[in-house]
Amino acid sequence: MRQQVFHRLFETIEKYGYARYDGPILEPAEIYEAKSGQEIADQQLYSLVDRGGRRLALRPEMTPSAARMIAGNAGKLQFPVRWYCNVNCHRYERPQRGRLREHWQINVDVFGSDSPNCEIEIFELIHDMMSALGATKDMWVLRASDRVILESILIDIVGVEREKLAPASSLIDRWAKVPRERLVADAEELGIDDKQFHRLEEVLQSGQDVLGEISPDALSRSNLATVLKGEAKDLVKFDPFIVRGLQYYTGTVFEVFDLHPDNTRSLFGGGRYSDLAGLFTTQRIPGIGFGMGDVTLHDFLSVHGLRPQPGAEVDAAVVPIDDSLMPECRELARRLRQEGVRTSVPIEPRKLGKELVRASQDGARVAVIVGVREWERDVVIVRDLVAQEQVEVPVAEFTQRVKAALQPA
Incomplete structure (x- = not known):
């Protein structure tokens, strides 16, 4: 505060x-x-x-x-x-x-x-x-x-x-x-x-x-x-x-x-x-x-009721389905950070559901989910953690999609 x-x-x-x-x-x-x-x-x-x-x-x-x-x-x-x-x-x-x-x-x-x-x-x-x-x-x-x-x-x-x-x-x-x-x-x-x-x-x-x-x-x-x-x-x-x-x-x-x-x-x-x-x-x-x-x-x-609410720790989280994809997740997170997006990556392997809950608790509004099959097709899943909606996005376009999802409604 x-x-x-x-x-x-x-x-x-x-x-x-x-x-x-x-x-x-x-x-x-x-x-x-x-x-x-x-x-x-x-x-x-x-x-x-x-x-x-x-x-x-x-x-x-x-x-x-x-x-x-x-x-x-x-x-x-x-x-x-x-x-x-x-x-x-x-x-x-x-x-x-x-x-x-x-x-x-x-x-x-x-x-x-x-x-x-x-x-x-x-x-x-x-x-x-x-x-x-x-x-x-x-x-x-x-x-x-x-x-x-x-x-x-x-x-x-x-x-x-x-x-x-x-x-x-x-x-x-x-x-x-x-x-x-x-x-x-x-x-x-x-x-x-x-x-x-x-x-x-x-x-x-x-x-x-x-x-x-x-x-x-x-x-x-x-x-x-x-x-x-x-x-x-x-x-x-x-x-x-x-x-x-x-x-x-x-x-x-x-x-x-x-x-x-x-x-x-x-x-x-x-x-x-x-x-x-x-x-x-x-x-x-x-x-x-x-x-x-x-x-x-x-x-x-x-x-006077003017204390601000605690700010979010991150804007987005990049989450792998499999721990073998951690290098790829770190690279995607690096690209988001270069665009000014505060981004976290898991430090220890967890199940996807638990990782998404943690990301929401940290204040993230968007999750980028990296799966083995999706990565082979050069796409990732961008999930809106507020609206609980997700879509497949080409890796070349994912930063623009994440930034658009973070814009105020």
């Missing part, structure tokens, strides 16, 4: 001009400790020390690796660069619904541009990817905020001290996950008094109206504010509760949420980073991107 789903998504991504890349599963642990955030670095990282004494980690995410490769090849690349990948990632966390210790993820990034057109393209791509899955707009919502706007909310409106900006942002990130009393207690530890907490609560619940209170300077530095004023405003819903835990985000942050009552959770997300490549180069290479994992995607497709 994952391969079928991801294939649809790959086709959609490549229509936008993104090139596929890959990278190593082991990276220096320091790049995640420096940029991925405390939760990943301290709690979820699978790390080891190699024979050379270097600290390595199984990648928990792909973006730092992509930034390293972009930085290393910056002199050869024409920016902006559109890249995507499909890799397995590892995080040491408690397996539960929507989370496993290993998952496969599609990463999509644009490197080398500060333009809000990047946000617009990413949002358009997400809409097209969800559509490629068969999802309609009433099934999900794309919500976004901006670290620049969040900073203005906390400092300019609520009055939080700048040095407490990070823990205050973390408080907002936990807002819907813990009881209000816990939030109040945590805010008090940060020096946020009752009046400030009430103001923060009021602002966060005001939705897009809060943009009217943001300083002009912050709005001018926010790509998301620009997007929300333009023709792409219907692609995304502003939500000040969107924070995203990764430390390298510096601007727009966004998440896609499932709207089904049985799965009201974030499916995937991403954001803009202005200095991630700075770990590896003095050249400033900004970027924006997102990662879509297979675990939450599986849950989304399941609750």
Whole structure:
């Protein structure tokens, strides 16, 4: 199922001009400790020390690796660069619904541009990817905020001290996950008094109206504010509760949420980073991107009845009446494969009936039956396994007959 789903998504991504890349599963642990955030670095990282004494980690995410490769090849690349990948990632966390210790993820990034057109393209791509899955707009919502706007909310409106900006942002990130009393207690530890907490609560619940209170300077530095004023405003819903835990985000942050009552959770997300490549180069290479994992995607497709049926393993089977005809069967199968027909040949001798049943179970819609007497007359039997009809066909014409039988009615 994952391969079928991801294939649809790959086709959609490549229509936008993104090139596929890959990278190593082991990276220096320091790049995640420096940029991925405390939760990943301290709690979820699978790390080891190699024979050379270097600290390595199984990648928990792909973006730092992509930034390293972009930085290393910056002199050869024409920016902006559109890249995507499909890799397995590892995080040491408690397996539960929507989370496993290993998952496969599609990463999509644009490197080398500060333009809000990047946000617009990413949002358009997400809409097209969800559509490629068969999802309609009433099934999900794309919500976004901006670290620049969040900073203005906390400092300019609520009055939080700048040095407490990070823990205050973390408080907002936990807002819907813990009881209000816990939030109040945590805010008090940060020096946020009752009046400030009430103001923060009021602002966060005001939705897009809060943009009217943001300083002009912050709005001018926010790509998301620009997007929300333009023709792409219907692609995304502003939500000040969107924070995203990764430390390298510096601007727009966004998440896609499932709207089904049985799965009201974030499916995937991403954001803009202005200095991630700075770990590896003095050249400033900004970027924006997102990662879509297979675990939450599986849950989304399941609750909405969008999971595809397993695809057929083969289109046709070439079956001998007698095992002595196996060389001839392999030759016929080779000809079909050259024509793009997925074709199987028995590995062990079986009775014809059992072989035809197996072929049907594998998804084959046509069987080419090779008999001793028929082969002497230079013909084979082409059997339609769906209609249960068969006909003798000259060997010279059998590929055309099989391909015609495989055409949709």
